[in-house]
Amino acid sequence: MSKEIHPEDNINLSAIKSFLISIFRAFFNYLSLSALVCRTRKFLLIAGVFVGLFLAMLYYYVAQTRYYQASIMMIGTKMPVKVYAGILEQLNVLAKTGSTDKLAGVLGIPRETAGDILYFETRNMVKEPLESDTSSKLNQTFELLIGVRDNLSADSIQDAVVSYINNVPYLRELSRIQRLNDSESIVNITSDLAKLDTLKTVYNRFIGSSRIAATVYNDAINPASLYTTTIQLLYEKDRARREMSVENNAALLVDRVKVANTVHSKSLPFLLVICGIGGLVLAYIVGMLIEIKKKIIIEPA
Numbered sequence: 194m195s196k197e198i199h200p201e202d203n204i205n206l207s208a209i210k211s212f213l214i215s216i217f218r219a220f221f222n223y224l225s226l227s228a229l230v231c232r233t234r235k236f237l238l239i240a241g242v243f244v245g246l247f248l249a250m251l252y253y254y255v256a257q258t259r260y261y262q263a264s265i266m267m268i269g270t271k272m273p274v275k276v277y278a279g280i281l282e283q284l285n286v287l288a289k290t291g292s293t294d295k296l297a298g299v300l301g302i303p304r305e306t307a308g309d310i311l312y313f314e315t316r317n318m319v320k321e322p323l324e325s326d327t328s329s330k331l332n333q334t335f336e337l338l339i340g341v342r343d344n345l346s347a348d349s350i351q352d353a354v355v356s357y358i359n360n361v362p363y364l365r366e367l368s369r370i371q372r373l374n375d376s377e378s379i380v381n382i383t384s385d386l387a388k389l390d391t392l393k394t395v396y397n398r399f400i401g402s403s404r405i406a407a408t409v410y411n412d413a414i415n416p417a418s419l420y421t422t423t424i425q426l427l428y429e430k431d432r433a434r435r436e437m438s439v440e441n442n443a444a445l446l447v448d449r450v451k452v453a454n455t456v457h458s459k460s461l462p463f464l465l466v467i468c469g470i471g472g473l474v475l476a477y478i479v480g481m482l483i484e485i486k487k488k489i490i491i492e493p494a
Contacts (some may be wrong), residue, residue: 227477246468249465264337270445282324
Protein backbone atom coordinates (compact mmCIF):
# COMPACT_ATOMS: atom_id res chain seq x y z
CA MET A 194 0.00 0.00 0.00
CA SER A 195 1.28 3.44 -0.86
CA LYS A 196 1.09 6.21 1.69
CA GLU A 197 -1.24 9.01 0.77
CA ILE A 198 0.38 12.45 0.99
CA HIS A 199 -1.98 15.29 1.81
CA PRO A 200 -1.31 18.83 0.49
CA GLU A 201 -1.63 20.13 4.06
CA ASP A 202 1.50 18.11 5.02
CA ASN A 203 3.55 19.81 2.30
CA ILE A 204 2.31 23.21 3.46
CA ASN A 205 3.25 22.48 7.10
CA LEU A 206 6.72 21.20 6.21
CA SER A 207 7.30 24.21 3.97
CA ALA A 208 6.23 26.59 6.73
CA ILE A 209 8.52 24.92 9.29
CA LYS A 210 11.44 24.96 6.86
CA SER A 211 10.85 28.63 6.09
CA PHE A 212 10.64 29.44 9.81
CA LEU A 213 13.92 27.66 10.61
CA ILE A 214 15.69 29.35 7.70
CA SER A 215 14.46 32.74 8.98
CA ILE A 216 15.79 32.01 12.47
CA PHE A 217 19.23 30.97 11.19
CA ARG A 218 19.36 33.93 8.81
CA ALA A 219 18.51 36.34 11.68
CA PHE A 220 21.12 34.71 13.92
CA PHE A 221 23.93 34.99 11.36
CA ASN A 222 22.87 38.53 10.48
CA TYR A 223 23.16 39.35 14.18
CA LEU A 224 26.64 37.81 14.32
CA SER A 225 27.66 39.75 11.24
CA LEU A 226 26.34 42.99 12.69
CA SER A 227 28.07 42.28 16.04
CA ALA A 228 31.37 41.73 14.23
CA LEU A 229 30.84 45.00 12.39
CA VAL A 230 30.21 46.84 15.67
CA CYS A 231 33.32 45.33 17.28
CA ARG A 232 35.41 46.27 14.20
CA THR A 233 34.14 49.79 13.59
CA ARG A 234 33.23 50.84 17.14
CA LYS A 235 36.11 49.33 19.09
CA PHE A 236 37.07 52.69 20.60
CA LEU A 237 33.48 53.12 21.80
CA LEU A 238 33.63 49.69 23.45
CA ILE A 239 36.97 50.47 25.10
CA ALA A 240 35.59 53.79 26.30
CA GLY A 241 32.56 51.99 27.78
CA VAL A 242 34.83 49.66 29.74
CA PHE A 243 36.93 52.55 31.07
CA VAL A 244 33.82 54.51 32.06
CA GLY A 245 32.51 51.46 33.91
CA LEU A 246 35.81 51.00 35.74
CA PHE A 247 35.91 54.68 36.65
CA LEU A 248 32.38 54.56 38.04
CA ALA A 249 33.27 51.44 40.05
CA MET A 250 36.23 53.20 41.67
CA LEU A 251 34.20 56.34 42.25
CA TYR A 252 31.49 54.32 43.99
CA TYR A 253 33.98 52.34 46.07
CA TYR A 254 36.01 55.29 47.32
CA VAL A 255 33.37 58.03 47.47
CA ALA A 256 29.72 57.00 47.23
CA GLN A 257 29.59 53.55 48.82
CA THR A 258 27.87 53.25 52.20
CA ARG A 259 30.28 51.65 54.65
CA TYR A 260 28.73 50.07 57.71
CA TYR A 261 29.30 47.88 60.74
CA GLN A 262 27.28 44.77 61.54
CA ALA A 263 26.02 44.39 65.10
CA SER A 264 24.93 40.98 66.40
CA ILE A 265 22.51 40.38 69.30
CA MET A 266 21.57 36.98 70.76
CA MET A 267 17.97 36.92 72.00
CA ILE A 268 15.31 34.52 73.30
CA GLY A 269 11.62 34.76 72.45
CA THR A 270 9.56 33.50 75.39
CA LYS A 271 5.95 34.14 74.41
CA MET A 272 5.60 33.15 70.74
CA PRO A 273 7.37 31.01 68.10
CA VAL A 274 10.42 32.69 66.58
CA LYS A 275 8.66 33.27 63.25
CA VAL A 276 6.42 35.81 65.00
CA TYR A 277 9.49 37.72 66.20
CA ALA A 278 10.82 37.68 62.63
CA GLY A 279 7.62 39.39 61.49
CA ILE A 280 7.84 42.03 64.24
CA LEU A 281 11.45 42.86 63.39
CA GLU A 282 10.75 42.86 59.65
CA GLN A 283 8.50 45.89 60.22
CA LEU A 284 11.52 47.73 61.62
CA ASN A 285 13.60 46.52 58.68
CA VAL A 286 11.11 48.02 56.21
CA LEU A 287 11.33 51.40 57.95
CA ALA A 288 15.14 51.29 57.98
CA LYS A 289 15.53 50.25 54.33
CA THR A 290 12.99 52.77 53.04
CA GLY A 291 14.70 55.64 54.85
CA SER A 292 11.72 56.34 57.14
CA THR A 293 14.07 57.78 59.77
CA ASP A 294 11.52 59.89 61.65
CA LYS A 295 9.04 57.03 61.94
CA LEU A 296 11.74 54.57 62.98
CA ALA A 297 12.98 56.99 65.62
CA GLY A 298 9.44 57.40 66.97
CA VAL A 299 8.75 53.65 67.05
CA LEU A 300 12.00 52.81 68.85
CA GLY A 301 12.06 55.92 71.02
CA ILE A 302 15.57 56.94 69.97
CA PRO A 303 17.02 60.20 68.61
CA ARG A 304 16.63 60.82 64.89
CA GLU A 305 20.42 60.83 64.44
CA THR A 306 20.66 57.34 65.95
CA ALA A 307 17.79 56.06 63.81
CA GLY A 308 19.58 57.45 60.75
CA ASP A 309 22.57 55.22 61.53
CA ILE A 310 20.45 52.06 61.07
CA LEU A 311 20.61 50.47 57.62
CA TYR A 312 18.77 47.18 58.12
CA PHE A 313 17.52 44.52 60.55
CA GLU A 314 17.97 40.81 59.80
CA THR A 315 17.09 37.76 61.86
CA ARG A 316 18.28 34.17 61.69
CA ASN A 317 18.12 31.06 63.82
CA MET A 318 21.00 29.13 65.35
CA VAL A 319 21.76 27.27 62.13
CA LYS A 320 22.13 30.60 60.26
CA GLU A 321 18.83 30.26 58.38
CA PRO A 322 16.43 33.22 57.91
CA LEU A 323 14.13 33.34 60.92
CA GLU A 324 11.00 33.89 58.80
CA SER A 325 11.49 30.42 57.27
CA ASP A 326 11.77 28.71 60.68
CA THR A 327 8.70 26.48 61.17
CA SER A 328 9.36 25.55 64.80
CA SER A 329 6.41 26.10 67.14
CA LYS A 330 8.47 25.83 70.34
CA LEU A 331 8.80 28.70 72.76
CA ASN A 332 11.98 29.94 74.46
CA GLN A 333 14.02 29.57 71.27
CA THR A 334 17.25 31.51 70.78
CA PHE A 335 17.74 33.59 67.65
CA GLU A 336 20.20 36.16 66.32
CA LEU A 337 19.39 39.73 65.36
CA LEU A 338 21.78 41.42 62.92
CA ILE A 339 21.74 45.21 62.61
CA GLY A 340 23.64 47.23 60.02
CA VAL A 341 24.83 50.53 61.52
CA ARG A 342 26.93 53.37 60.17
CA ASP A 343 28.33 54.23 63.61
CA ASN A 344 29.38 51.36 65.86
CA LEU A 345 29.04 53.59 68.94
CA SER A 346 25.24 53.67 68.55
CA ALA A 347 24.80 49.88 68.76
CA ASP A 348 24.16 49.71 72.52
CA SER A 349 21.35 52.26 72.50
CA ILE A 350 19.77 50.59 69.45
CA GLN A 351 19.90 47.19 71.17
CA ASP A 352 18.07 48.48 74.27
CA ALA A 353 15.50 50.24 72.10
CA VAL A 354 14.76 47.11 70.03
CA VAL A 355 14.33 44.89 73.11
CA SER A 356 12.02 47.47 74.68
CA TYR A 357 10.05 47.74 71.43
CA ILE A 358 9.42 43.98 71.28
CA ASN A 359 8.44 43.80 74.96
CA ASN A 360 5.95 46.62 74.48
CA VAL A 361 4.11 45.13 71.50
CA PRO A 362 0.52 45.24 72.91
CA TYR A 363 -0.28 41.55 72.62
CA LEU A 364 3.07 40.40 74.01
CA ARG A 365 2.92 42.97 76.80
CA GLU A 366 -0.52 41.67 77.83
CA LEU A 367 0.72 38.08 77.79
CA SER A 368 3.58 39.09 80.08
CA ARG A 369 1.20 40.89 82.44
CA ILE A 370 -1.12 37.88 82.72
CA GLN A 371 1.79 35.50 83.23
CA ARG A 372 3.19 37.74 85.96
CA LEU A 373 -0.15 37.64 87.80
CA ASN A 374 -0.43 33.87 87.43
CA ASP A 375 3.13 33.30 88.64
CA SER A 376 2.58 35.61 91.61
CA GLU A 377 -0.58 33.74 92.62
CA SER A 378 1.16 30.40 92.13
CA ILE A 379 4.01 31.42 94.42
CA VAL A 380 1.57 32.51 97.15
CA ASN A 381 -0.42 29.25 96.90
CA ILE A 382 2.69 27.07 96.78
CA THR A 383 4.19 28.86 99.79
CA SER A 384 0.98 28.24 101.72
CA ASP A 385 0.93 24.56 100.72
CA LEU A 386 4.58 24.15 101.74
CA ALA A 387 3.84 25.65 105.16
CA LYS A 388 0.95 23.22 105.63
CA LEU A 389 3.14 20.28 104.58
CA ASP A 390 5.86 21.35 107.02
CA THR A 391 3.27 21.50 109.82
CA LEU A 392 1.91 18.08 108.84
CA LYS A 393 5.40 16.56 108.76
CA THR A 394 6.19 18.06 112.18
CA VAL A 395 2.97 16.68 113.73
CA TYR A 396 3.50 13.28 112.14
CA ASN A 397 7.12 13.08 113.36
CA ARG A 398 5.98 13.95 116.88
CA PHE A 399 3.35 11.25 116.67
CA ILE A 400 5.88 8.66 115.55
CA GLY A 401 8.32 9.77 118.25
CA SER A 402 5.75 9.43 121.01
CA SER A 403 4.25 6.16 119.76
CA ARG A 404 4.80 3.09 121.95
CA ILE A 405 4.60 0.76 118.95
CA ALA A 406 7.98 -0.87 118.45
CA ALA A 407 7.72 -1.09 114.65
CA THR A 408 6.61 1.85 112.56
CA VAL A 409 3.37 1.07 110.81
CA TYR A 410 1.96 3.19 107.95
CA ASN A 411 -1.73 3.15 107.30
CA ASP A 412 -3.66 4.24 104.25
CA ALA A 413 -4.48 7.66 105.67
CA ILE A 414 -0.96 9.06 105.34
CA ASN A 415 2.30 8.07 103.69
CA PRO A 416 5.32 10.04 104.95
CA ALA A 417 7.24 9.35 101.72
CA SER A 418 4.53 11.10 99.69
CA LEU A 419 4.83 14.15 101.97
CA TYR A 420 8.47 14.62 101.03
CA THR A 421 7.81 13.84 97.35
CA THR A 422 5.05 16.44 97.23
CA THR A 423 7.33 18.95 98.97
CA ILE A 424 10.02 18.47 96.32
CA GLN A 425 7.48 18.89 93.53
CA LEU A 426 6.11 22.10 95.07
CA LEU A 427 9.60 23.49 95.55
CA TYR A 428 10.32 22.81 91.87
CA GLU A 429 7.10 24.58 90.81
CA LYS A 430 7.90 27.51 93.07
CA ASP A 431 11.38 27.81 91.57
CA ARG A 432 9.91 27.68 88.05
CA ALA A 433 7.32 30.36 88.86
CA ARG A 434 9.96 32.62 90.41
CA ARG A 435 12.23 32.19 87.39
CA GLU A 436 9.41 33.01 84.96
CA MET A 437 8.28 36.02 86.97
CA SER A 438 11.74 37.46 87.59
CA VAL A 439 13.78 36.41 84.56
CA GLU A 440 11.63 35.02 81.75
CA ASN A 441 8.57 37.22 82.05
CA ASN A 442 9.44 39.59 79.22
CA ALA A 443 8.62 38.59 75.65
CA ALA A 444 12.21 39.16 74.48
CA LEU A 445 15.30 38.50 76.58
CA LEU A 446 18.96 39.15 75.89
CA VAL A 447 21.20 36.10 75.94
CA ASP A 448 24.27 38.22 75.28
CA ARG A 449 24.70 41.93 74.74
CA VAL A 450 25.39 43.40 71.33
CA LYS A 451 28.68 42.62 69.64
CA VAL A 452 29.96 44.81 66.80
CA ALA A 453 32.55 43.59 64.31
CA ASN A 454 35.51 45.93 63.85
CA THR A 455 35.52 45.24 60.12
CA VAL A 456 33.69 47.77 57.98
CA HIS A 457 31.39 45.98 55.54
CA SER A 458 31.36 47.13 51.92
CA LYS A 459 31.40 45.64 48.42
CA SER A 460 34.91 44.65 47.36
CA LEU A 461 36.73 46.69 44.72
CA PRO A 462 37.45 43.70 42.40
CA PHE A 463 33.75 42.77 42.43
CA LEU A 464 32.71 46.33 41.56
CA LEU A 465 35.35 46.56 38.81
CA VAL A 466 34.17 43.35 37.15
CA ILE A 467 30.46 44.21 37.35
CA CYS A 468 30.80 47.83 36.27
CA GLY A 469 33.38 47.01 33.57
CA ILE A 470 31.09 44.41 32.02
CA GLY A 471 28.13 46.77 32.38
CA GLY A 472 29.99 49.57 30.60
CA LEU A 473 31.01 47.20 27.80
CA VAL A 474 27.43 46.00 27.31
CA LEU A 475 26.03 49.53 27.22
CA ALA A 476 28.68 50.63 24.73
CA TYR A 477 27.93 47.57 22.60
CA ILE A 478 24.20 48.41 22.58
CA VAL A 479 24.93 52.02 21.59
CA GLY A 480 27.25 50.85 18.79
CA MET A 481 24.64 48.36 17.61
CA LEU A 482 21.96 51.07 17.47
CA ILE A 483 24.29 53.37 15.52
CA GLU A 484 25.01 50.67 12.90
CA ILE A 485 21.33 49.75 12.62
CA LYS A 486 20.44 53.41 12.10
CA LYS A 487 23.09 53.74 9.37
CA LYS A 488 21.74 50.69 7.55
CA ILE A 489 18.17 51.97 7.75
CA ILE A 490 19.18 55.39 6.37
CA ILE A 491 21.45 53.97 3.64
CA GLU A 492 19.16 51.11 2.71
CA PRO A 493 15.61 52.43 3.13
CA ALA A 494 12.80 49.90 3.01
